[in-house]
Amino acid sequence: MGASSADVGTAAGVETPTARPPAEARWRRLLPWAAGVLVLLACFGLQTQLYTGQERTVTTIFMFVALAQAWNIIGGFTGYASFGQVVFFGLGGYTTATLMYHLQVNFWLALVVSGLVAAAFGALIGLPLLRLKGHYFAIATLGVAEGMREVVTNLPDITGGGAGITIPTVGAKASTPYLGNDGFYVLFLVLAALAVLVGGLVSRSKFGFALRAINQDEDAAGSMGINTTRAKVTAFALSGFLVGLVGASYAFQQVTIFPERLFDVDITVLMVVMVVIGGSGTVLGPLLGAVALQYLSEYLRQHYTEMHTFILGAIIIVAVILLPQGVVNYAREAARTRQFSLLRNVRRYRL
Amino acid sequence: MSGGDAAESPVLDVRGLGRRFGGLRALADVSFTVPRGRTLGIIGPNGAGKSTFINLVTGHLRPTSGRVFIDGRDMTGARPWSVARAGVARTFQIVKPFRGMTVRENVAIGLLYGPAGTGVMSHALSAADEVLEQVGLGPLGDRAPGELTVADARRLELAKALALRPRLLLLDEVMAGLQNRAIEPSLAVIRSLKEQGMTIVAVEHVMKAILAISDEVLVLHQGRVLTSGTPETVLADPEVIEAYLGHRYAKRQREVSPDA
Numbered sequence: 296m297g298a299s300s301a302d303v304g305t306a307a308g309v310e311t312p313t314a315r316p317p318a319e320a321r322w323r324r325l326l327p328w329a330a331g332v333l334v335l336l337a338c339f340g341l342q343t344q345l346y347t348g349q350e351r352t353v354t355t356i357f358m359f360v361a362l363a364q365a366w367n368i369i370g371g372f373t374g375y376a377s378f379g380q381v382v383f384f385g386l387g388g389y390t391t392a393t394l395m396y397h398l399q400v401n402f403w404l405a406l407v408v409s410g411l412v413a414a415a416f417g418a419l420i421g422l423p424l425l426r427l428k429g430h431y432f433a434i435a436t437l438g439v440a441e442g443m444r445e446v447v448t449n450l451p452d453i454t455g456g457g458a459g460i461t462i463p464t465v466g467a468k469a470s471t472p473y474l475g476n477d478g479f480y481v482l483f484l485v486l487a488a489l490a491v492l493v494g495g496l497v498s499r500s501k502f503g504f505a506l507r508a509i510n511q512d513e514d515a516a517g518s519m520g521i522n523t524t525r526a527k528v529t530a531f532a533l534s535g536f537l538v539g540l541v542g543a544s545y546a547f548q549q550v551t552i553f554p555e556r557l558f559d560v561d562i563t564v565l566m567v568v569m570v571v572i573g574g575s576g577t578v579l580g581p582l583l584g585a586v587a588l589q590y591l592s593e594y595l596r597q598h599y600t601e602m603h604t605f606i607l608g609a610i611i612i613v614a615v616i617l618l619p620q621g622v623v624n625y626a627r628e629a630a631r632t633r634q635f636s637l638l639r640n641v642r643r644y645r646l
Numbered sequence: 647m648s649g650g651d652a653a654e655s656p657v658l659d660v661r662g663l664g665r666r667f668g669g670l671r672a673l674a675d676v677s678f679t680v681p682r683g684r685t686l687g688i689i690g691p692n693g694a695g696k697s698t699f700i701n702l703v704t705g706h707l708r709p710t711s712g713r714v715f716i717d718g719r720d721m722t723g724a725r726p727w728s729v730a731r732a733g734v735a736r737t738f739q740i741v742k743p744f745r746g747m748t749v750r751e752n753v754a755i756g757l758l759y760g761p762a763g764t765g766v767m768s769h770a771l772s773a774a775d776e777v778l779e780q781v782g783l784g785p786l787g788d789r790a791p792g793e794l795t796v797a798d799a800r801r802l803e804l805a806k807a808l809a810l811r812p813r814l815l816l817l818d819e820v821m822a823g824l825q826n827r828a829i830e831p832s833l834a835v836i837r838s839l840k841e842q843g844m845t846i847v848a849v850e851h852v853m854k855a856i857l858a859i860s861d862e863v864l865v866l867h868q869g870r871v872l873t874s875g876t877p878e879t880v881l882a883d884p885e886v887i888e889a890y891l892g893h894r895y896a897k898r899q900r901e902v903s904p905d906a
Contacts, residue, residue, distance in 0.1 A: 501758045501765060508744045508755055514706055515742035517726030518735070520759035520810060524725075576746065 379436030387542030413539025574623030655718030687860030756809025
C-alpha cells in the first residue's frame with residue numbers, strides 16, 4: 296500500500312460504489328438473528344426432555360448467560376471492568392423481596408421496579424466512579440458492592456438483616472403464585488434472550504460504536520464528538536438494569552434470600568471469567584462462555600465431587616493463558632489471518 | 647493574527663490563554679485570531695506549549711486563564727465533544743486509531759457523532775468511504791488500523807478529523823515521522839483543504855511543511871509567543887534561528903533552496 300494519492304485533489308461529492316453486493320450483506324446481517332431465534336426455540340423444546348434436576352441446572356445456565364451478557368456491555372464493549380456488578384444483582388433481589396414482603400406487590404411489577412432501581416443506582420454511582428480507570432474503577436466498584444451488602448445487613452426492619460427475608464409464596468400474603476421449576480426455566484430463558492438481544496442491538500448500533508471507541512481511547516472518542524460521560528453512564532445503567540432483573544428473578548426463585556448470597560463477590564467473578572473466556576466485547580462470547588463454564592462446573596461437581604473446584608480453576612487458568620483474547624476473538628482472528636497456532640497466539644499476546 | 651474583518655468574527659480567537667501544571671507554566675498569555683480560510687503554523691521546540699495549546703482549545707485540558715472563542719462563541723473549558731460539535735476537529739500527535747474496528751468504521755464514528763451527525767449507519771459508512779478517498783486511503787477501508795503503515799496511520803488520523811466536517815482543523819504534527827516521499831501527498835491533501843476554504847492551525851516540526859501551507863507562522867517559546875508573521879520573515883528572524891532552531895538548521899537552510 297502507500298501513495299495512491301494522485302487524485303487526492305478531487306473534492307467532495309465523489310460517489311463510491313458499494314463494495315459488497317447488498318443482497319448478500321443483508322443475509323449476513325440477518326443470519327445471527329435467525330440463529331438466535333432457532334436456539335431460543337430449541338431451548339423451549341429442550342425443556343420437555345429434561346427431568347427436574349437437569350431443568351434447574353439449565354435454568355442456572357440461562358441466568359449466567361444473562362449476567363455475562365450484561366457485564367459485557369460495561370466490561371467488554373466499554374472496557375470498564377466492574378468488579379462490583381453483583382451490587383445490581385443484590386439490589387434487584389432485595390427490591391423485589393421487600394416490595395413483595397412488605398407491600399404485597401405483584402412480582403411482575405416488582406421485577407420491572409427492581410430493574411429500574413438498579414439502573415438508577417448505576418447512573419448515580421457511575422457519574423463519579425466512571426471517572427476512574429482500570430484497576431481504580433475495579434476496586435471502587437468492588438467497594439460499592441461490599442458496602443451495599445453491609446447496608447442491607449444493617450437494616451433488619453426493611454431487609455430482614457443477616458437472618459434473611461422470605462418472600463410469601465402461599466397464603467393470603469402471596470401476591471404472585473410461585474412459578475415452579477417450569478415457570479422459572481421460561482423466565483430465565485426470556486431474561487437470557489433479552490440480554491443477548493440487548494447485546495446484539497448495542498453491538499451494531501451507533502451507541503455500540505461509541506462504547507468501543509471509548510474502550511480504545513477516551514480522548515480520541517471525545518474529540519470525535521462522542522459525549523463520553525453520557526455514553527459510559529448509560530452503558531453502566533443498562534448493564535445494571537439487566538443484572539437487576541436477573542437478581543429480582545433469582546430472589547423470587549430462592550424464596551428466602553440472605554445478604555451474603557445476594558451480594559456474593561463470586562457471582563461477579565463468574566460474570567467476568569465467562570466473558571473473558573468467551574470473548575470480551577462480542578455478543579457470542581459471553582453466551583458461549585457462560586454456557587461452557589456453567590456446564591463444565593456442574594459436570595465436574597457431579598463427577599469429581601472433591602476436586603471439582605480445583606479442576607475448574609486449572610481449566611480456567613489454561614484457557615486464559617492459551618486464549619487471552621477469548622474463544623470468539625481468537626476464532627475471528629484465526630479465520631482472518633489463517634493462523635491457528637495456539638502457541639503463536641500466546642506469543643502474540645506476550646504472556 | 648492581524649487584521650480580522652469586523653464584519654465576520656474569526657474562526658478561532660484566543661485571548662490571554664494560559665495553563666499551569668502545579669508550579670510549571672506550560673502556556674501563558676497567548677492571544678491571536680485566525681480568520682476564516684487562513685492557515686496558521688505554530689512552531690517551537692519541545693516543551694514550548696504547542697500541544698498544550700491544542701488541548702486547551704479542544705477541551706482536553708481546561709485553561710487556568712484566558713478565553714477561547716470559536717466563531718465568536720465562548721467555548722472556554724467546554725468538554726471535547728461540545729468543541730467537536732461546534733466544528734473543531736483535531737489530530738493527535740500520537741495517532742489514536744480505534745482498534746477492533748476497520749479503517750472505514752474509524753472514520754464513520756465522526757460522521758455518526760459529529761456536528762452533522764447521522765443516525766444511519768449505512769449513510770455514515772458510505773460517507774466514510776468518500777473521506778478516505780479524499781486523503782488517499784480509498785482502497786484500505788476494510789483494513790484493521792494496526793495493519794497500516796506509519797504514513798497511512800497519519801492519514802487515517804486526518805480522515806477521522808475530516809469526518810467531522812470541521813470549520814476549524816487543528817493538526818498536531820501530522821507529518822511527524824514521515825519520510826520526504828510521504829510528506830508530499832499529505833501536503834497535497836492540506837492544500838486542497840485550503841482551496842476549499844478550510845481554516846487550519848498546524849503544529850509542525852517539519853519546516854518544509856510549515857513553509858508550504860502557512861499563511862502566517864507563530865513561534866512559541868517556553869509557553870509564550872516569541873514572534874509571529876509571514877513564514878519568510880519569521881524563519882529569517884535571526885533571533886528565531888539562533889535561539890531556537892539552532893545553528894544546524896540555519897546552515898541547512900543555506901544549502902537547500904526553500905521553494906518546496
